[in-house]
Amino acid sequence: MTRFAFEIAATDGEARTGKITMQRGEIRTPAFMPVGTAATVKAMKPESVRATGADIILGNTYHLMLRPGAERVARLGGLHKFMNWHRPILTDSGGYQVMSLSDLRKLTEQGVEFRSHIDGSRHMLTPERSMEIQRLLGSDIVMAFDECPRADRPRDEIAASMELSMRWAKRSREGFDSGEEHASRSALFGIQQGALDEDLRRISADKLTDIGFDGYAVGGLAVGEGQEAMFGVLDYAPDMLPIDRPRYLMGVGKPDDLVGAVERGIDMFDCVLPTRSGRNGQAFTWYGPLNLRNARHAEDTGPLDENCACSACTSYSRAYLHHLHKSGEILGAMLVTEHNLAFYQALMQAMRSAIGGGRFTDFAADFRRDYLRT
Amino acid sequence: MTRFAFEIAATDGEARTGKITMQRGEIRTPAFMPVGTAATVKAMKPESVRATGADIILGNTYHLMLRPGAERVARLGGLHKFMNWHRPILTDSGGYQVMSLSDLRKLTEQGVEFRSHIDGSRHMLTPERSMEIQRLLGSDIVMAFDECPRADRPRDEIAASMELSMRWAKRSREGFDSGEEHASRSALFGIQQGALDEDLRRISADKLTDIGFDGYAVGGLAVGEGQEAMFGVLDYAPDMLPIDRPRYLMGVGKPDDLVGAVERGIDMFDCVLPTRSGRNGQAFTWYGPLNLRNARHAEDTGPLDENCACSACTSYSRAYLHHLHKSGEILGAMLVTEHNLAFYQALMQAMRSAIGGGRFTDFAADFRRDYLRT
Numbered sequence: 001m002t003r004f005a006f007e008i009a010a011t012d013g014e015a016r017t018g019k020i021t022m023q024r025g026e027i028r029t030p031a032f033m034p035v036g037t038a039a040t041v042k043a044m045k046p047e048s049v050r051a052t053g054a055d056i057i058l059g060n061t062y063h064l065m066l067r068p069g070a071e072r073v074a075r076l077g078g079l080h081k082f083m084n085w086h087r088p089i090l091t092d093s094g095g096y097q098v099m100s101l102s103d104l105r106k107l108t109e110q111g112v113e114f115r116s117h118i119d120g121s122r123h124m125l126t127p128e129r130s131m132e133i134q135r136l137l138g139s140d141i142v143m144a145f146d147e148c149p150r151a152d153r154p155r156d157e158i159a160a161s162m163e164l165s166m167r168w169a170k171r172s173r174e175g176f177d178s179g180e181e182h183a184s185r186s187a188l189f190g191i192q193q194g195a196l197d198e199d200l201r202r203i204s205a206d207k208l209t210d211i212g213f214d215g216y217a218v219g220g221l222a223v224g225e226g227q228e229a230m231f232g233v234l235d236y237a238p239d240m241l242p243i244d245r246p247r248y249l250m251g252v253g254k255p256d257d258l259v260g261a262v263e264r265g266i267d268m269f270d271c272v273l274p275t276r277s278g279r280n281g282q283a284f285t286w287y288g289p290l291n292l293r294n295a296r297h298a299e300d301t302g303p304l305d306e307n308c309a310c311s312a313c314t315s316y317s318r319a320y321l322h323h324l325h326k327s328g329e330i331l332g333a334m335l336v337t338e339h340n341l342a343f344y345q346a347l348m349q350a351m352r353s354a355i356g357g358g359r360f361t362d363f364a365a366d367f368r369r370d371y372l373r374t
Numbered sequence: 375m376t377r378f379a380f381e382i383a384a385t386d387g388e389a390r391t392g393k394i395t396m397q398r399g400e401i402r403t404p405a406f407m408p409v410g411t412a413a414t415v416k417a418m419k420p421e422s423v424r425a426t427g428a429d430i431i432l433g434n435t436y437h438l439m440l441r442p443g444a445e446r447v448a449r450l451g452g453l454h455k456f457m458n459w460h461r462p463i464l465t466d467s468g469g470y471q472v473m474s475l476s477d478l479r480k481l482t483e484q485g486v487e488f489r490s491h492i493d494g495s496r497h498m499l500t501p502e503r504s505m506e507i508q509r510l511l512g513s514d515i516v517m518a519f520d521e522c523p524r525a526d527r528p529r530d531e532i533a534a535s536m537e538l539s540m541r542w543a544k545r546s547r548e549g550f551d552s553g554e555e556h557a558s559r560s561a562l563f564g565i566q567q568g569a570l571d572e573d574l575r576r577i578s579a580d581k582l583t584d585i586g587f588d589g590y591a592v593g594g595l596a597v598g599e600g601q602e603a604m605f606g607v608l609d610y611a612p613d614m615l616p617i618d619r620p621r622y623l624m625g626v627g628k629p630d631d632l633v634g635a636v637e638r639g640i641d642m643f644d645c646v647l648p649t650r651s652g653r654n655g656q657a658f659t660w661y662g663p664l665n666l667r668n669a670r671h672a673e674d675t676g677p678l679d680e681n682c683a684c685s686a687c688t689s690y691s692r693a694y695l696h697h698l699h700k701s702g703e704i705l706g707a708m709l710v711t712e713h714n715l716a717f718y719q720a721l722m723q724a725m726r727s728a729i730g731g732g733r734f735t736d737f738a739a740d741f742r743r744d745y746l747r748t
Contacts, residue, residue: 039697043704045685068672068697076675076693084689279704298442301450311419315458319450323413323442330417330653330704 004187004214006246010356014238014265017355020215020246022140023185024080025087027055029246030262030351032344033090033270038063039073039083042275043333044341046085052310052338053345056088056140058270061133062097065123066116070136078138090141090270093130093172093191096148096219096250107147109164127168131175135182142188143217144172151195151225162193162200165219166207173211187214189248195220196229198236205240215246218266222251231260238265255284255347256372259364262351274344278337281325285343286370292336297322310342311335378561378588380620384730388612388639391729394589394620396514397559398454399461401429403620404636404725406718407464407644412437413447413457416649417707418715420459426684426712427719430462430514432644435507436471439497440490444510452512464515464644467504467546467565470522470593470625481521483538501542505549509556516562517591518546525569525599536567536574539593540581547585561588563622569594570603572610579614589620592640596625605634612639629658629721630746633738636725648718652711655699659717660744666710671696684716685709 001023008018020027034041034049036057041049049057059079064070076082079089098105098112105114111126130145146165149158169190176188190213194200208216218237221230230252238247248268249261258269274284281292285305290297292304300318308314312321312335324332354363368374375397382392394401408415408423411434415423423431433453438444450456453463472479472486479488485500504519520539523532543564550562564587568574582590592611595604604626612621622642623635632643648658655666659679664671666678674692682688686695686709698706728737742748 038701038703039694040703040705043708045705045708067701068693072673072693075673076691082691082694082697084694299446299449317450317456319442319446320413320456320458323456327412327441329412329414330707331414331419333704334417334419334708 001185003185006215006244008244010358012355012358012360013263015262015351015355015360016265016267017352018267022088022187024140025055027088027268028348028352029267030258030348030355031055031268032258032348033058033268034341034344035060035270035272035275036083036085036089037272038067039079041341043279043330043337044275046083048338049085049341050087052341053349054087054341056090057085059089059091059137059139060097061091061094061130061137062125064091064137065094065125065133066118066121070133074136074138080138088140089137090189091134091137091139091143092250093143093145094125094133095130095146098125099148109167111145127171128175131172131179135176135179138182140186141215142176142186144169144188144190144213146191146193146219148193148220148223149195151220151223151229153195155197155200158193158195158197159200162195162204165191165193166204169208170211173213189213189215189217191217191219191250192237192241193220196225196233198233201233201237202240205237209242213245215248215268216241217248217250219250221249222253222257227254227257227260230257231264234261234264234266255344256368258344258347259351259367262355263360263364274340275337278340279333281321281332281336283321283336283343284340286367288371288373292318292321292332293325294322304336304339305343308339308342308346310339312339375559377559380589380618382618384732386729386732386734387637389636389725389729389734390639390641391726392641396462396561398514399429401462401642402722402726403641404632404722404729405429405642406632406722407432407642408715408718409434409644409646409649410457410459410463411646412441413453415715417653417704417711418649420457422712423459423715424461426715427723428461428715430464431459433463433465433511433513434471435465435468435504435511436499438465438511439468439499439507440492440495444507448510448512454512462514463511464563465508465511465513465517466624467517467519468499468507469504469520472499473522483541485519486521501545502549505546505553509550509553512556514560515589516550516560518543518562518564518587520565520567520593522567522594522597523569525594525597525603527569529571529574532567532569532571533574536569536578539565539567540578543582544585547587563587563589563591563620565591565593565624566611566615567594570599570607572607575607575611576614579611583616587619589622589642590615591622591624593624595623596627596631601628601631601634604631605638608635608638608640629718630742632718632721633725633741636729637734637738648714649711652714653707655695655706655710657695657710657717658714660741662745662747666692666695666706667699668696678710678713679717682713682716682720684713686713
């Protein structure tokens with residue numbers, strides 16, 4: 001069986017559409033991966049996640065290593081069986097989350113020592129341990145262990161951090177390859193760093209390409225730099241990465257972020273926004289986001305989104321969703337999460353179709369006109 | 375179309391099985407009604423509630439009158455449309471919940487004045503207003519407005535309270551009948567009071583029967599008196615009520631409460647226990663309840679209940695449910711609520727079958743042996 005294949009079916013400007021083939025299933029690109037932090041896409045059954053159109057979900061190494069623990073997940077048969085999701089899972093390396101602990105961590109060449117946010121217990125993450133954890137989870141797409149500094153740090157700090165991440169990328173590659181059985185049926189992605197500096201991004205891309213990965217992530221963005229700065233990097237960064245490998249923009253983003261990033265050659269995304277917003281009553285539609293807690297929805301008998309076929313939109317009124325969110329009812333989180341994930345997948349499908357039809361420029365313009373009301 | 379018909383198909387001792395026919399559907403008895411307090415059975419989609427086997431759910435007048443408000447629900451097309459549940463709904467009268475506000479209420483012959491637990495706003499519930507609210511909601515089975523005192527109050531207080539409830543029952547009957555269109559397609563139940571006093575229960579039953587209702591509830595139980603005292607009342611109270619009308623034990627209860635009450639001639643139940651317990655990680659099984667938060671489930675690859683066909687039991691391990699509840703994940707509440715409702719409905723179906731087959735005594739003995747481990 002094919003371990004990992006990426007096939008580009010069509011391009012339109014920098015935008016590409018195609019598919020990744022892996023043993024657990026195909027991933028249509030551009031792809032959006034719902035985030036399943038703690039072995040669950042929050043407030044969703046896995047069959048409902050699939051019904052929205054998701055081909056792959058993301059799991060978080062940091063959260064899973066702390067609870068329930070990677071060795072425990074392995075003893076229980078792996079993450080797929082544990083959470084009843086049998087299609088591909090991409091796991092992050094834990095690096096990003098550990099870095100965001102700030103005061104609770106200690107960084108060395110070897111790796112990062114940190115304390116658990118759950119119980120204060122002491123843990124160590126290294127490239128080798130991150131690869132081991134992702135192997136224990138049974139991840140399909142493993143991410144290299146990296147450091148992700150804030151984009152506003154001085155250039156020498158960004159450069160040193162990028163160089164460290166590249167040394168860790170090499171160790172990640174070696175660690176991944178040493179797990180031969182798992183490596184024979186999964187993939188490893190490297191992560192480009194360098195913040196907003198084109199030269200550093202070039203150096204990082206070259207080093208990663210020398211090591212060789214199945215796919216390449218653009219890391220270190222969506223950390224507060226703003227959309228304009230992010231698009232500025234995406235104007236050149238994807239082109240530095242191998243044209244025949246999937247490019248993954250980590251932790252992004254808002255619907256207009258996705259369209260702009262696909263326009264610049266990105267193939268994969270993950271973000272907590274649709275699920276987190278769903279729990280807070282913020283819903284995404286083709287005409288922009290709306291907050292269902294707003295009093296103007298209290299007696300609105302219309303659907304959340306008349307263009308959407310999800311169960312929230314076909315079976316309930318905005319007034320009901322408003323009521324559920326005002327009342328703090330779990331069903332409110334369930335329904336708006338489901339809608340948001342359905343919207344994100346519909347957006348990805350629309351982009352794939354537009355690229356396939358050679359009309360992505362028009363699609364993006366129409367999208368921005370309606371969504372951003374520009 | 376039939377407004378309301380109750381047909382007893384079989385009896386076994388005091389236990390009865392049959393069905394209620396209403397315009398929105400049939401209700402198999404003995405019936406358990408999941409509680410949908412705020413226009414949602416918490417953490418469940420309505421189609422999933424139905425899939426567990428529920429024929430009818432309960433809505434709370436007190437909660438709905440405060441949020442979103444009865445007039446608003448009426449403007450939005452009624453409670454069924456609002457919450458997307460198109461089978462029968464029984465609404466309580468608000469009396470029980472208002473009484474439990476204690477310091478925040480003021481009781482007169484006219485009714486009860488109280489302050490909202492949500493925003494402190496002032497409201498008045500009377501028999502007439504309770505009937506109006508239940509009509510605005512579009513309830514299928516309307517409950518008379520009553521006062522429910524604590525069972526440990528002095529006898530003269532219990533007696534006076536019961537007499538007041540009987541005067542309110544008459545006013546409820548008149549208020550219900552005045553809503554002619556709604557009354558032509560819904561039913562009104564009276565509520566017997568009298569706490570643990572057989573004479574008062576007799577007086578209450580006679581007064582209610584004189585007024586005449588479609589069904590009769592045994593009220594004022596499950597308020598802290600304990601199972602033995604409750605069964606003591608149920609040894610005589612159901613027999614005081616018309617044999618050809620459904621008997622509803624309000625707010626009950628644990629699985630062994632249900633079996634003992636069916637054994638004593640009860641036909642209908644409602645209780646928050648399966649849903650509330652589901653959110654807390656307590657699961658009901660034929661071998662007793664178990665707490666999924668307990669560490670002994672952390673690596674248990676077996677199903678929650680091997681006798682259950684619900685999605686929680688067929689797709690997940692106890693270890694996963696343990697993880698979800700330890701992590702405070704919404705999916706944990708969703709899955710265990712679904713299981714508990716499925717278990718309650720399976721218990722009702724087993725009782726209906728046992729009564730139909732004339733083997734309820736054996737069923738009840740087997741149930742208690744396994745469930746109570748006696």
